[in-house]
Amino acid sequence: MAVDPSARVRGGRRGFGYRQLRSAALPFEWQVTDGCMTVRHRRDPWRSAVADRLFAALSEVQRAPYAVLACQCVLLDEHNPAVPDVVVVNRAAVDLYAAEVLPADAAVLVVEIVSAGDRSDRWYRTPSRYAAAGIAYFWRVERGLDGRPIVYEYWLDHESRRYRPAPAYAHTGVLATTVPFPIRVDLADLLAGPDSNHP
Numbered sequence: 001m002a003v004d005p006s007a008r009v010r011g012g013r014r015g016f017g018y019r020q021l022r023s024a025a026l027p028f029e030w031q032v033t034d035g036c037m038t039v040r041h042r043r044d045p046w047r048s049a050v051a052d053r054l055f056a057a058l059s060e061v062q063r064a065p066y067a068v069l070a071c072q073c074v075l076l077d078e079h080n081p082a083v084p085d086v087v088v089v090n091r092a093a094v095d096l097y098a099a100e101v102l103p104a105d106a107a108v109l110v111v112e113i114v115s116a117g118d119r120s121d122r123w124y125r126t127p128s129r130y131a132a133a134g135i136a137y138f139w140r141v142e143r144g145l146d147g148r149p150i151v152y153e154y155w156l157d158h159e160s161r162r163y164r165p166a167p168a169y170a171h172t173g174v175l176a177t178t179v180p181f182p183i184r185v186d187l188a189d190l191l192a193g194p195d196s197n198h199p
Contacts, residue, residue, distance in 0.1 A: 018073075018081040018101070035079040046191075047113045050141060050149050051085040053190040054111065058086065063181050065091045066108065073101040074110065076133040082126070085141075086111035088180055104133035108180045113141040113149075131156055131163050137179055138163050144172065149187045151175045 015035015031040045043051070055070040062068050066088050074082050081101065086109075089096075093106035110130050112122045127138050138154040151171040154163035168177065175185040 015079050017078045018075060019078065022100075031083065032079060032081055040083075041115055044115055046143060046147075047085070047115050050190050051111075051113050054113075054141070054149075054185070055086050057185045057190070058088065058183065061181065061183055062088070066180060067091050067096060069096075069102075074104055074107050074133075074135075075101045076104045076129055080129055080133075082110075082129060084110040085113045088137075104135060107133075107135045109137040109139065110135055111139045111141060114143070127154065127163050131161050134158075134161070147191065148172070149190055151187065153177060155179075 016032050017035070018032065031038055051070065055068060058068045069087050069089060071083055071085065072087055074084060074087055076082055087102065087107050088109035089102055089106045090108055094102055107130075112126055114122045122140060127140070130138050134156070136156045138156075140152045140154070142150050142152070144150045153166040153169060153171060155166050156162075157164050166177070171177075171187065173187060175183060175187055177183050
């Protein structure tokens with residue numbers, strides 16, 4: 001069956017819900033935004049490499065009570081399940097061994113890595129959903145002109161439920177921040193490896 005990846009399908013009057021779709025045998029990976037189902041974009045190799053190594057880098061420096069997870073469903077509400085590339089959760093707020101999905105109030109940082117096909121979602125729609133759910137920190141990772149990652153860091157304004165740029169907003173070269181725990185990552189290292197074409 002041919003599937004148009006740009007098509008948006010709304011299920012019923014209120015739209016699709018996570019529990020309605022979680023056991024559906026669909027021939028593609030899906031995502032739901034405000035009850036509308038779309039085909040999930042496939043990760044390109046750059047995004048996969050950056051996501052995997054950023055996950056590893058954060059895992060090395062995580063401290064209690066936090067845990068770092070990759071590609072896990074965060075249920076913002078029944079009609080808005082999200083799957084960030086990396087998420088940091090507060091272990092005190094969720095039983096990681098029993099939970100089917102992560103509740104939004106357990107997430108403290110979500111990381112989204114931008115691909116060409118989902119740029120507008122990750123710039124606008126996705127962060128607004130995370131902010132509305134009360135997630136304290138959001139990182140958007142983009143590919144710079146030289147191929148290296150640039151990390152844009154945002155902090156939640158709790159009164160307006162909107163993200164504001166962090167004091168050190170755009171991280172190039174080195175990602176250094178103190179929240180949700182002290183982190184220092186050489187961004188060039190996220191592309192380093194035996195098969196890397198990075199200079």
